[in-house]
Amino acid sequence: MFQGFTAATRPEQGPPRLALLRAEMRAEGLEGFLVPRADAHQGEYVAPHDDRLAWLTGFTGSAGFCIALQDQAGVFIDGRYRLQVRAQVDLATFSPVNWPETKPAAWLRANLAPGVVGFDPWLHTAEEIETLEKELAGSGITLRRVENLIDRIWADQPPPPCGKVIVHPEALAGESSTDKRTRLAAVLRAAGQAAAVITLPDSLCWLLNIRGSDIPRNPVVHGFAILRDDARLALFIDAAKLDPTVIAHLGDVEILPPESLGHALQALPGPVRVDRATAPLWVSDRLSARPDWGQDPCILPKARKNAAELEGARAAHLRDGAAMAEFLAWLDARPEGLTEIDVVRKLEAFRSRSNLLRDISFETIAGAGPDGAIVHYRVTEGTNRPLREGELLLVDSGGQYADGTTDITRTIALGEVGTAEKEAFTRVLQGMIAMSRARFPKGLAGRDLDALARYPLWLAGQDYDHGTGHGVGAFLSVHEGPQRLSRVSDVPLEPGMILSNEPGYYREGAFGIRIENLIVVQPAPALPGADAREMLNFETLTLCPIDRRVILPDMLSQAERDWLNSYHTRVAAALAPLVSPETRDWLVRATQPI
Structure with a gap:
């Protein structure tokens, strides 16, 4: 899944907003200011209150940041957003910077004489600031903690989110919150740590078996917690989010207002575990003793x-596969005059039919033809495009259900497509199959397997x-x-x-291809004559046909054909009882076998 974007989101007040920011910088004696796409919880998605990067620049991608100087402003984006950023920002005002190829320290050294750059310690981690300070050493450029300057000039800034909290049933969680806290407290004691600070919203939700609505499409709660080595927990949260049912569920959890967090941190006896990669620097600044850096114990x-x-x-x-099958069958019938927006609305309607959908899991992406080549495309009224015969349609979507989160991408042929499209689609499919079939020794990481999905594309000079x-x-x-x-x-x-398994290929101005299934790591069965070593493989969770019309069968090996045919047999058997006769x-x- 990839967060979509709106091509027409450039703020009308872009340059004046930057001018206001620069005036605040001068008032603070700053030559620069860091504007990340982050909130105090360092989650990937932010509430409207915290969408400062989009407010200043117009860029709405899920990763990136701006460094504003008095004479220029760079918007740093990775490879997913190279097209998007140019469609969204005022290029006369903001300069796109390819990141991580160009690091912020290198850019600052090249564009700023010795001076002071301000940052909000709530919006940056200790790891991020320490890394930047090391890379700036000897440059004469220093960093300074300041209040957030964007908040000073954002006159109509939305209020912080205050979504209601719900209980996540133990039958679905598989473990009580009390047992989770007891288990993690033992980890703290073994490490000689008196407490841990929990700042990530999904960690908080997992630990307490709750869910929330502070972030669109993500059922998470904004709050902070301190877990003690005796399993006591203090929760710092706006009490307006909690109803009596939730309070009863929390039991012996101490509920405190968010503004008391600083005092509680100062009063903690050390050592205190803080995740330097995810906790805001503000947290470690408030501790009386040096933090005992360690990963969030919930992760x-x-x-x-x-x-x-x-x-x-x-x-x-x-359940989600049945909704996808109904959608794809409807799409194959192709009512006349369909547009990308029609596709989005219809797919979301099919998901809703079960009455079990809590929300979609992200904004649905439906990109036809050249729009599919924009990795994070999201259709709007201004960009809406009709579906045309001979094009590919890329649809990336998912659902939030009480029992699970889904994320699936299918690329569909709208009539007969060209050889270049079929060749690229088949290579992407080969990469997806290679990952699906992977068998590997325990201890390997994602970096050790990533090339499996890319190799068929690499053979063609693609990636x-x-x-x-x-x-x-x-x-x-x-x-x-x-x-x-x-x-x-x-x-x-x-x-x-x-994990998701989603290789792709994108040809700017022409088409985009992505095929995505979710997979889960599991112990691999023993093989005759194998070494006595522990091996892992993947179970595929996603159940939905892959468009056979875009496959060039002669490019597939027998093992690849066997996997695809076996997968489709499983899909048909699982979904047939759940769909309408027409969809069946x-x-x-x-x-059908290929």
């Missing part, structure tokens, strides 16, 4: 889904500028760490971790 347990969570994921994907897969939560964030299938991920894959007929045709 790995949350990533390793238990049996109940995996059963929920399977049920959610079965894609995004990771092959991200972690997925259990009725939580559709992007969940720490596991990834990516060149930069060194987190060992463990049983129970759910379509499903039989769509899953």
Whole structure:
């Protein structure tokens, strides 16, 4: 899944906003100011209150930042957003900067004489600031903590989110909150730590078996917690989010107002675990003793889904697959005059039919023809495009259900497409199959497997500028760490971790291709004559046909054909009882052996 974007979101007040920011910078004696796409919880998605980067620049991607200087302003974006940023920002005012190829320290050294750059310690981690300070050493450029300057000039800034909290049933969570806290408290004691500070919204939700509505499409709660080594927990949250049912569920959890967090941190006896990669610098600044840096204790347990969570994921994907089959059958009939917006609305309507959908898991992406080549495209009234014969349609979507989170991409032929499209589609499919079939020793990380999905494209001199897969939560964030299938991920894959498997190929101005299934890491069965070593493989969770009309069968090996045919047999058997008679007929045709 990839967060979509609106091509027509450039703020009318762009340059004046930057001028206002520069005036505040001068008042503070600053030559620069950092504007990240982040909130105090360092989540990937932010509430409207915290969407400062979009307000200043117009750029709405899910990753990036701006460095504003008195004479120029750089918007730093990775390979997913190279097209998007140019469609959204005023290029006369903001300069796109390819990141991480160009690091912020290198850009500052090249564009700023010795001077002071301000930043809001709520919006940057200790790791981020320490890294930047080291890379700026000897340059004469220094960093200074300041109040957020954007908040000073954003006159109509939305209020902080205050969504209602709900209880996540233990039957779906698979473990009580009390047991989770007891288990993690033992980890703290073993490490000699008196407490841990929890700042990530999905960690908070997982630990307390709650869900929220502070972030659109992600059922998370904004708040902070301090977990003691005796399993006591203090929750710092706006009490307006909690109803009596939730308060009763929380039991002996101490509920405190958010503004008391600073005092509580100062009063903590050390050592205190703080995640330097995810906690805002403000947190470690408030501790009386030096923080004992360590990973958020919830991250790995949350990533390793238990049996109940995996059963929920399977049920959610079965339900979601039936909705996708109904949608694809409808799309194949292609009523006249369809547009990208029609596709988005119809797919969301099919998902809603079960009456079990809590929300979509992200804004649905439906890009036809050249729009599919924009990795994070999201259609608007201004960009809406009719579906045309001979094009590819890329649809990336997902659902939030109480028992699981789904994320699926299918690329569909609108009539007969060209040879170049079919060749690229088949290579992407080969990469997806290679990852699906992977068998690997325990201890390998995503970076060790990422090339499996790219190799068929590499043989043709092609590639894609995004990771092959991200972690997925259990009725939580559709992007969940720490596991990834990516060149930069060194987190060992463990049983129970759910990931996306989504290679792609994008030809600017022509077409985009992505095929995505969710997979879960599991112990691999023993093989005759194999070494006595522990091996892992993947179970595919997603159940939905892959468009056979875009495949060039002669490019597939026998093993690849066997995998695809076996997958389609499984899809047909699982979904047939759940769909309408008309869709059942379509499903039989769509899953014929190749």
